[in-house]
Amino acid sequence: MNDNRSLPAVDRVLHGLADLIEIHGRQLVTGAVRAELAAAREGAKHGLPLPDEVALHAAIRRRADEAGRARLRTVFNLSGTVLHTNLGRAQLADEAIALMVEAARAPCALEYDLASGGRGDRDELVSPLLAEIVAGGSPDIAATVVNNNAAAVLLTLNALAQGREAVVSRGELVEIGGAFRIPDVMRRAQVRLHEIGTTNRTHARDYQEAIGAKTALLMKVHASNYAVTGFTASVDAGTVAGIAHAAGLPFMIDLGSGTLCDFAAWGLPAEPTPQQALAAGADIVTFSGDKLLGGPQTGLIVGRRELIARIKKNPLKRALRVGKTTLAALEATLRLYLDPDRLRERLPTLRLLTRANGDIEAAARRLQPAVQAALGDFASVAVAPCASQIGSGAQPVATLPSIALVIRPAAKRPGRALLAIEAAFRALPTPVIGNIRDDAFRLDLRCLEAQDEPRFVAQLAELHLP
Numbered sequence: 001m002n003d004n005r006s007l008p009a010v011d012r013v014l015h016g017l018a019d020l021i022e023i024h025g026r027q028l029v030t031g032a033v034r035a036e037l038a039a040a041r042e043g044a045k046h047g048l049p050l051p052d053e054v055a056l057h058a059a060i061r062r063r064a065d066e067a068g069r070a071r072l073r074t075v076f077n078l079s080g081t082v083l084h085t086n087l088g089r090a091q092l093a094d095e096a097i098a099l100m101v102e103a104a105r106a107p108c109a110l111e112y113d114l115a116s117g118g119r120g121d122r123d124e125l126v127s128p129l130l131a132e133i134v135a136g137g138s139p140d141i142a143a144t145v146v147n148n149n150a151a152a153v154l155l156t157l158n159a160l161a162q163g164r165e166a167v168v169s170r171g172e173l174v175e176i177g178g179a180f181r182i183p184d185v186m187r188r189a190q191v192r193l194h195e196i197g198t199t200n201r202t203h204a205r206d207y208q209e210a211i212g213a214k215t216a217l218l219m220k221v222h223a224s225n226y227a228v229t230g231f232t233a234s235v236d237a238g239t240v241a242g243i244a245h246a247a248g249l250p251f252m253i254d255l256g257s258g259t260l261c262d263f264a265a266w267g268l269p270a271e272p273t274p275q276q277a278l279a280a281g282a283d284i285v286t287f288s289g290d291k292l293l294g295g296p297q298t299g300l301i302v303g304r305r306e307l308i309a310r311i312k313k314n315p316l317k318r319a320l321r322v323g324k325t326t327l328a329a330l331e332a333t334l335r336l337y338l339d340p341d342r343l344r345e346r347l348p349t350l351r352l353l354t355r356a357n358g359d360i361e362a363a364a365r366r367l368q369p370a371v372q373a374a375l376g377d378f379a380s381v382a383v384a385p386c387a388s389q390i391g392s393g394a395q396p397v398a399t400l401p402s403i404a405l406v407i408r409p410a411a412k413r414p415g416r417a418l419l420a421i422e423a424a425f426r427a428l429p430t431p432v433i434g435n436i437r438d439d440a441f442r443l444d445l446r447c448l449e450a451q452d453e454p455r456f457v458a459q460l461a462e463l464h465l466p
């Protein structure tokens with residue numbers, strides 16, 4: 001090709017790429033051929049030599065492999081944030097993955113009552129389980145599941161308070177990362193927000209004085225991603241419940257994270273649970289399925305049966321409901337909670353959050369030589385303490401002691417070298433996500449479990465530094 005200074009036709013190139021077509025399909029490979037031929041032509045205009053067949057084929061293969069790779073890539077989350085929203089939050093338990101795969105592969109009784117042969121209710125797959133876990137199986141408690149907790153709050157407010165008022169303390173008008181802000185959700189739910197108290201102090205009488213003819217419910221929102229400290233006052237759930245019920249109104253709590261187990265018992269910072277919220281008198285509790293609960297992305301609405309029934313009748317429910325694979329993963333995850341003795345070992349979120357420091361340190365010492373070898377003279381790799389964050393808004397202030405590989409570039413002014421190291425780890429076949437802090441690139445090893453170490457080490461051979 002080089003000799004006669006011309007490029008082959010698309011069809012001729014395709015002819016030599018049968019094996020690539022077998023992998024990626026004709027359309028994708030044709031696209032890659034066209035793009036590489038166009039690039040070669042463009043290069044020639046600027047005086048570059050035309051590629052020979054070997055170079056052309058190699059470029060097409062690279063382009064096709066890149067285009068054929070799934071966009072949703074798995075990564076090593078060594079960022080130090082365990083429940084990282086941008087990295088997909090909770091990793092599912094093997095039990096959840098297995099049931100999810102089964103439900104995906106075969107027809108399943110999603111809304112089909114196998115006892116009667118009649119129509120079933122998809123919420124019934126998990127509602128009794130949730131009632132068991134959060135209320136000892138109380139028949140007065142039911143649950144419904146939607147796409148995420150934002151949807152749970154939107155649906156609950158619309159179903160119970162449309163065209164009326166919800167009373168919320170100014171200190172609880174939260175914004176969660178992304179675009180979830182309580183006042184905006186209220187507006188979309190067509191509920192008037194009745195703000196009470198001040199940013200730092202709200203009292204019981206503020207709730208009492210707010211109640212009027214238009215009031216539909218009282219609401220508390222767990223300040224999951226911030227802390228108000230200093231001269232503060234807020235009203236506990238039990239007191240707000242008493243005020244709501246005296247006025248004949250429902251009381252709703254948006255818990256956010258909503259772990260189903262006692263975090264303090266695991267040596268973790270205490271988090272309010274739906275159990276506590278209901279025991280304190282909440283009529284409805286909303287929380288996420290993929291934060292501390294450790295399941296799939298869902299929003300769980302749990303509470304008094306007649307209110308749940310009203311919520312389920314709302315047309316938005318149909319728009320916000322979840323599919324069979326999600327329900328399969330949620331059901332299997334919830335079942336793990338029925339066996340608390342083995343929960344820590346089976347639920348990745350809890351296992352990672354409670355991982356012993358000595359265990360993480362041992363991993364760091366094992367991995368340090370391989371990472372140092374991959375970086376050569378470019379940077380030094382040390383083992384040092386760090387602080388993991390729980391993430392997803394849970395416990396913004398509390399951190400968990402952990403161990404990191406701390407990578408410091410040899411360069412005098414490390415800025416650019418740090419970015420190069422970060423990019424090189426991100427470019428690995430399974431991208432490694434760390435974080436840059438205090439002139440070092442840090443890999444918090446809390447979330448790199450022993451079974452994944454060989455894969456992590458093997459791909460270090462492909463780390464390319466400038």
Ligand SMILES: *Cc1c(COP(=O)(O)O)cnc(C)c1O
Nearest residue numbers: 148149150224255256257288393
């Ligand atoms: C995280 C959170 C939400 C939003 O939940 P998603 O599952 O992300 O939609 C709502 N309220 C609170 C208090 C939260 O912490």
